[in-house]
Amino acid sequence: MNPPFGKILIANRGEIACRIIRTAHKLGVKTVAVYSDADAKSLHVAMADEAVHIGASPVAESYLIGERIIQAAKATGAEAIHPGYGFLSENPNFVEQVVDAGLIFIGPSAASIRAMGLKDAAKRLMEKAGVPVVPGYHGEAQELVLLAGKAHDIGYPVLIKARAGGGGKGMRRVDSPDDFAEALAGAKREAKAAFGDDAVLIEKYVEKPRHIEVQVFGDNHGNAVHLFERDCSAQRRHQKVIEEAPAPGMTDEMRTAMTDAAVKAAKAISYSGAGTIEFIVDASQGLRTDRFWFMEMNTRLQVEHPVTEMITGLDLVEWQLRVAAGEKLPLSQDQIALNGHAFEARLYAEDASKGFLPAIGTLHHLAFPATAPAGTAMRIETGVRAGDAISPYYDPMIAKIVVHAADRATALDALAQVIDETEIAGSVTNAAFLAALARDADFAVGDVDTGLIGRKQHELTTLPPASADTISLAALLASGAGAVEMSEDPWSTLTGYSHFHPLARSVTIGMGDTAIHASVVPLENSRFAVKLDVSDQTHEHASPFSEGFAGRFAIWPDHVTIFENGNAYTFSVPDPFAAAADGEAGASSMRAPMPGLAKLVMAAKGDAVTKGQALLILEAMKMEHTISAAHDGVIEDIVSQGSQVTDGTVLVRFVEQ
Numbered sequence: 001m002n003p004p005f006g007k008i009l010i011a012n013r014g015e016i017a018c019r020i021i022r023t024a025h026k027l028g029v030k031t032v033a034v035y036s037d038a039d040a041k042s043l044h045v046a047m048a049d050e051a052v053h054i055g056a057s058p059v060a061e062s063y064l065i066g067e068r069i070i071q072a073a074k075a076t077g078a079e080a081i082h083p084g085y086g087f088l089s090e091n092p093n094f095v096e097q098v099v100d101a102g103l104i105f106i107g108p109s110a111a112s113i114r115a116m117g118l119k120d121a122a123k124r125l126m127e128k129a130g131v132p133v134v135p136g137y138h139g140e141a142q143e144l145v146l147l148a149g150k151a152h153d154i155g156y157p158v159l160i161k162a163r164a165g166g167g168g169k170g171m172r173r174v175d176s177p178d179d180f181a182e183a184l185a186g187a188k189r190e191a192k193a194a195f196g197d198d199a200v201l202i203e204k205y206v207e208k209p210r211h212i213e214v215q216v217f218g219d220n221h222g223n224a225v226h227l228f229e230r231d232c233s234a235q236r237r238h239q240k241v242i243e244e245a246p247a248p249g250m251t252d253e254m255r256t257a258m259t260d261a262a263v264k265a266a267k268a269i270s271y272s273g274a275g276t277i278e279f280i281v282d283a284s285q286g287l288r289t290d291r292f293w294f295m296e297m298n299t300r301l302q303v304e305h306p307v308t309e310m311i312t313g314l315d316l317v318e319w320q321l322r323v324a325a326g327e328k329l330p331l332s333q334d335q336i337a338l339n340g341h342a343f344e345a346r347l348y349a350e351d352a353s354k355g356f357l358p359a360i361g362t363l364h365h366l367a368f369p370a371t372a373p374a375g376t377a378m379r380i381e382t383g384v385r386a387g388d389a390i391s392p393y394y395d396p397m398i399a400k401i402v403v404h405a406a407d408r409a410t411a412l413d414a415l416a417q418v419i420d421e422t423e424i425a426g427s428v429t430n431a432a433f434l435a436a437l438a439r440d441a442d443f444a445v446g447d448v449d450t451g452l453i454g455r456k457q458h459e460l461t462t463l464p465p466a467s468a469d470t471i472s473l474a475a476l477l478a479s480g481a482g483a484v485e486m487s488e489d490p491w492s493t494l495t496g497y498s499h500f501h502p503l504a505r506s507v508t509i510g511m512g513d514t515a516i517h518a519s520v521v522p523l524e525n526s527r528f529a530v531k532l533d534v535s536d537q538t539h540e541h542a543s544p545f546s547e548g549f550a551g552r553f554a555i556w557p558d559h560v561t562i563f564e565n566g567n568a569y570t571f572s573v574p575d576p577f578a579a580a581a582d583g584e585a586g587a588s589s590m591r592a593p594m595p596g597l598a599k600l601v602m603a604a605k606g607d608a609v610t611k612g613q614a615l616l617i618l619e620a621m622k623m624e625h626t627i628s629a630a631h632d633g634v635i636e637d638i639v640s641q642g643s644q645v646t647d648g649t650v651l652v653r654f655v656e657q
């Protein structure tokens with residue numbers, strides 16, 4: 001088949017830009033990436049054939065500037081622009097500008113986006129088309145008295161929703177008329193700030209609802225099909241956490257009713273491209289064809305589209321490109337089949353135990369399992385590599401973990417296992433929360449509604465504390481003992497220090513705000529005994545670098561992280577000798593903090609060393625202490641091995657910079 005385009009520009013970043021580039025390349029289509037300052041070295045830029053810098057890191061100064069993106073497309077000779085999701089993907093003015101510039105927008109028409117852009121107008125339109133909509137008020141008038149009257153007529157509880165809303169913003173549940181005025185003011189304030197439009201609609205609040213959406217696809221030849229449903233009921237504050245397809249407990253009758261309504265909705269606006277019709281379902285008495293209602297349409301590729309790809313074997317981005325190029329839909333409805341079950345979990349840099357506080361950081365260690373559990377398939381959608389940063393500028397999603405198996409139980413087990421085996425150090429993540437949710441008993445039987453996570457938040461986000469055994473392993477790692485052939489970590493310079501002698505080595509590690517002191521004693525056969533000040537027991541470990549060691553860990557600047565059953569325990573390794581850096585001469589030399597013997601010297605005059613690199617071992621007060629470089633630099637002079645030093649002796653002097 002011919003490539004649908006010669007070259008396209010992807011007006012997005014992160015995992016979705018990477019995912020679009022992959023399909024484009026598969027089809028023989030050249031790609032142009034755009035990037036902000038913060039993204040200059042990011043994966044999507046590396047993957048694209050060309051890349052154009054479009055501005056500063058904040059989205060308002062780069063990814064949201066349509067003119068610059070169109071300019072970049074013209075300058076590089078791209079014929080079409082794929083907007084991804086978020087950013088400009090649902091902005092009809094941008095679509096018009098793209099078209100006016102003689103380019104193709106890979107997505108629906110500006111008119112379709114406008115028709116569905118405001119939830120109130122969309123609901124009026126759907127009502128007319130015969131699609132069931134959530135009972136409520138979706139008129140223009142916005143006076144308090146009128147809205148309060150409507151809420152009363154609808155019957156509490158009600159949900160106030162920003163008509164321009166998205167991402168769960170501008171919504172308030174109201175349980176009693178006494179709270180209505182305040183909730184309305186709050187929703188309007190939030191909507192004004194987030195969307196510049198404070199008009200709201202009022203809906204009946206569906207109790208214990210499920211969110212079930214239908215993937216639709218249209219072309220420019222009047223065809224529209226559905227690609228089955230996705231269940232996105234596992235939500236936190238109206239935001240999706242784990243999505244799956246098909247919906248648990250779905251019946252043929254219900255599926256027919258929902259997909260018919262979705263295709264009818266798409267046809268009502270002559271929809272072209274990928275779209276999603278979101279329904280809210282009252283499943284309190286099972287899935288009933290008279291208990292589902294249209295909520296909104298997302299006129300773009302959805303974050304969770306991979307679960308649909310997994311159960312249909314289709315490439316939705318390929319379909320988007322072909323449809324945008326004017327081709328007919330590749331398949332007719334009866335050629336699209338559903339096979340097996342798929343899940344997607346959104347892995348975020350956020351601290352679930354602290355109310356899901358967004359986090360940032362450099363992902364010093366990032367490893368996904370190499371293969372899926374037997375009998376299942378796995379897809380990791382990510383826009384970052386080890387060493388990349390999660391910055392404060394963009395959505396802190398690290399990856400989407402997608403699995404597929406013949407049945408739901410097998411797929412869910414595989415999801416939990418893949419999450420468990422994922423290793424990330426450098427930022428906290430919600431991995432343990434996702435794994436706990438994947439193992440939740442109610443979720444396992446498909447009994448999930450949008451309130452499940454909220455009701456179980458405490459149990460799903462409370463980490464088992466690190467055991468003394470885990471802490472002692474962290475202390476062992478922090479001591480540097482047993483390091484062999486670890487080429488790029490700070491302990492590597494201990495290579496050759498095989499005849500580790502039987503003196504204890506002291507080490508202090510930080511666990512949260514607590515400092516834990518430990519002593520590490522080498523035993524026979526690459527084993528070590530660790531004694532903690534917080535435990536009476538002595539903990540024995542094989543050298544973490546030996547064959548016999550089964551645990552998983554990462555060593556990164558000033559920290560160690562231990563991975564255990566899906567949990568990541570991170571400890572700080574404060575350098576006790578940071579204070580040894582000579583204050584007077586800046587950091588140009590390091591002095592002995594106490595009298596002792598320079599037992600082993602691991603660096604020499606003229607060596608370029610990096611911060612944290614072990615330079616020598618000082619034996620003092622019957623303990624060994626590793627002296628590590630306080631900063632990067634070149635050694636001008638270093639104490640000689642075997643020499644006795646006194647308190648304050650210069651151990652290492654760096655060349656002045």
Ligand code: ADP
Nearest residue numbers: 085086087166167240298301302303304394395
């Ligand atoms: P979806 O409905 O596709 O699952 P969400 O409901 O999670 O997506 O989010 C709603 C929309 O807002 C999506 O288009 C999502 O990509 C977008 N979005 C959310 N956060 C950001 C962000 N930080 N930057 C850009 N887009 C975002």
Ligand code: ADP
Nearest residue numbers: 165166167168169203204205206211238295450
């Ligand atoms: P957004 O544009 O922010 O995605 P939606 O209208 O799609 O807004 O609603 C987001 C989520 O809020 C839904 O997935 C659902 O969990 C919840 N929700 C929306 N409408 C209702 C309702 N009428 N009753 C109960 N929950 C609702």
Ligand code: MG
Nearest residue numbers: 166167278296
């Ligand atoms: Mg929605």
